[in-house]
Amino acid sequence: MKATILTIGDEILIGQIVNTNAAWMGERLTEEGVRPARMVVVPDEEYAIAEALRAGMRDTRLLLVTGGLGPTHDDITREVVAKVFDAPLRSDPSILDIVRQRFERRGWEMPASNHSQAMVPEGFEAIPNPAGTAPLLLGSYDHSDGAGLIACMPGVPYEMQHFMDAEVMPRVREMEGAPDILQKTLLTVGIGESHLTDQLEGVTELLSEGLELAFLPNLRTLRLRMTSTRSGDADHQSMDRLEAFIRERAGKWIYGEGDDTLEAAIGRMLEERGLTVATAESCTGGYVAHRLTNIAGSSAWVVGGIVSYANSVKEEQLGVRADTLRNFGAVSRETACEMAEGVRLRLGASIGLSTTGILGPGGGSEEKPVGTFWMGVSSESGTRALRLRLGNDRLRNKERGSTAVLDLLRRELLRLDD
């Protein structure tokens, strides 16, 4: 079964508000096996709303509408719904009472404009809003695949979420032909989309119309989303086979599933092993420490870090030798190793990480162009450093470099297990 998510309101169109409601509904529908087929945002204008309502009813059996149910003159959703359904608006006395009581409980008189919020298109069910004044309006329509359901909800996120969970989704589950869906996402780091495509050569033979695989790339990370639109035992098994295939070919790049993050995965690995980490950052300037300390409870496994932008800090706080800086430069394997070892020993952590590089836009030379990046890792079992060639964009380089050194830590932790 497919759904349309229709958001009504100028504030979304002009970018004053990000449409998190649509994302929330899309996720909830997907979890329940309903496929969001389209998201549409239209202004508070009759023609645009009516056209979007008609398209949603034509194309999908579920039409979720938010916004435009307030008491002001630019809230016209209920009027337009009434016109499109050719259903006159009538005042619902029980809804009106509930709205009036909300005001009375605060010692206020209900403003006249709120009368409009008790108006319900004929044939629609109105369900009171426990947290606000706009009720949920539920109606049905004819669709080529069976009866369709339209739900008009307020745009306030928690009011919408309440109505979705308490009223809309239970009705959706009871609709004839409500299908099932099965979904799982694997998260990789340290391999690009094209190379992973090559690693997974032959994977298309495991796919079918009911079993899809999508690649969702970000800087140095990828999400591999497997979706089965049927969920019989056979389909479970075919998704299991797909996952096994991917893990066999690309297991060493997979750090988690679903909503996991690389830093949270690392945190769990450190905590399980009773290990701690300290960071020595030159070019990433504190960003690696920031990412690790974003994780709640990270004080159990982050000791701290040194941001050694100036060479004097590298020498005095990390113990990098003046000779090393003079002979090899601050951006070198030798400096990266001494930084990682230095921060581990001085801060008393199990593992030390380091970054040093030229992230741009300035500072490059022929020998060490912008994008040159060294990262080091040090533990009792030894210290090593690796070089990467990043790009020209400073902030992207910080993102990519920090992900790379976190991945180096992840791989070090896996290596320590061997």
Next chain:
Amino acid sequence: MKATILTIGDEILIGQIVNTNAAWMGERLTEEGVRPARMVVVPDEEYAIAEALRAGMRDTRLLLVTGGLGPTHDDITREVVAKVFDAPLRSDPSILDIVRQRFERRGWEMPASNHSQAMVPEGFEAIPNPAGTAPLLLGSYDHSDGAGLIACMPGVPYEMQHFMDAEVMPRVREMEGAPDILQKTLLTVGIGESHLTDQLEGVTELLSEGLELAFLPNLRTLRLRMTSTRSGDADHQSMDRLEAFIRERAGKWIYGEGDDTLEAAIGRMLEERGLTVATAESCTGGYVAHRLTNIAGSSAWVVGGIVSYANSVKEEQLGVRADTLRNFGAVSRETACEMAEGVRLRLGASIGLSTTGILGPGGGSEEKPVGTFWMGVSSESGTRALRLRLGNDRLRNKERGSTAVLDLLRRELLRLDD
């Protein structure tokens, strides 16, 4: 002039990603006087994409498309655009060269799948992507109000933003009938929306239908956007009067204009005065240093920093006295002061900054609940600390706390001038 914002990709529909791209484009268009008339999200499916392209070209003169330009089999935007425009795809040798060079610079061979990214519909202009492999595709179409412009951009936010600012908006400004608009934004920090409203009492008398003032709040910062929809000399003058009024009433909270950032403004102040800064971060975990080092050229005025998550690091690396930690705790005025002074002296900076607090979700007590935050600043002229009460959300607290301590540095620099 009206625009359609079309986003292509299952990951948005299923709520895995919030559509921040659409909000960003909606805001940017609005700033430039173009009206976003509709936002649509469709899946990676030919029929849905084609239908949305046709509707956008029918209803609006500007059609901004993101997503579906990657190298994998589910990226079909370019094929569907070619079909809708009846324009055969041809390989663009200069784009192919640029994509191939991106791989070669990293010592990799270009995977075969990336060939598709150099395919350009006939009659379209392809502009290389400085940060990725998918080029911008620009085409024109007939619309009842004049020539229409379609721009197909990658879905990666900074790649899209680059193309919007560098290529798309300059072309939009030159389109026949593009609106004349004059806009200026003042940036404030450290004052809330309602307090600022009080400060600016009487400002409405300077406004008119052609001259608007919008308050766009973010965590501890505000953008004051002045928009004149006419741009004769008289309108320039009335906007100048408005700006002068705001600066007179709220000047001490204004740190910049337009796209400026607080950290860049601070960097300029430090550089002009020949001063340097060092950070001692407990709860912000490196985020303050990260923000400062995001600024190109910051190595001229950032010496470095210490992330002192563990008390041992506060004592050994920053010289916080064991007595202080025992008697007042790590989250205290005394510790904040010793951290700020310690990092200034040990790293040899002109100014030391410090943060220590309980950012949550755990770790609070009755005396020091989650949200308790101390920040310190130290210079030759003295050391002081201030307390803030933040909220319960860890990441928002990091954002707000780091902005607060950067503002403390800004005010210290202004004070040193006196």
